[in-house]
Amino acid sequence: MTQVEALQAALAGEHAALYGVGVAGGKLSGAKFQAASELDERHRRQRDKLTDLLTAAGETPAAAEPAYDLPLVVTTPATATALILLIERRLTAVYADLVEAAEQEPVRALAIQYLLTTAATQTTWGGAPTAFPGTV
Known part of the structure; x- marks a missing residue:
């Protein structure tokens, strides 16, 4: 995966x-x-x-979809919390990919910052800390 592909994947995740x-x-x-x-x-x-990083690289940023299929039905506060936790877990993996694919130090530093932030957010929403955030 190239840096641009990883940036596009991260943008799609966001x-x-x-x-x-x-x-x-x-x-x-x-x-x-x-x-x-x-x-x-x-x-x-x-x-x-x-979006700014992709534009600065001369790339067209991935557009948002009009709607997304959610991985679970959200009908209660418990299912809402579970969805947010799942979102943060998935984003942590996406940012781990960006850390690996980053070719420029500022992009790598940003990816690490976002990876750590999403990993920490998981604990706020009921997740357990892991030794290697973003790995499966």
Whole structure:
């Protein structure tokens, strides 16, 4: 996988994350809703940064889909939380791929930052820490 391919995959992951977190947020309230709102904003910033990197490289950034098939039905706060945890797990793997594919130090540093952030976010949403985030 090239750096551009990994950046495009990360951008596609952020698009999907924004959709999923938005759906999940609709089933949450109180502190969990606030946490989901903050997570949504973080994913928007990450999406925008990835878009900027691709544009600067002369590439056309991947567009968001109009809708995404969710891996589970979100009907309760518990299923909303499970969806957010799954989203963060998947993004951690995508960012691990970007770390590996990064050809430029600034891209690698950003990928590491995002990998660590998504790994830490998993613990906020009920996940257990792992020794090697992003590996399966």
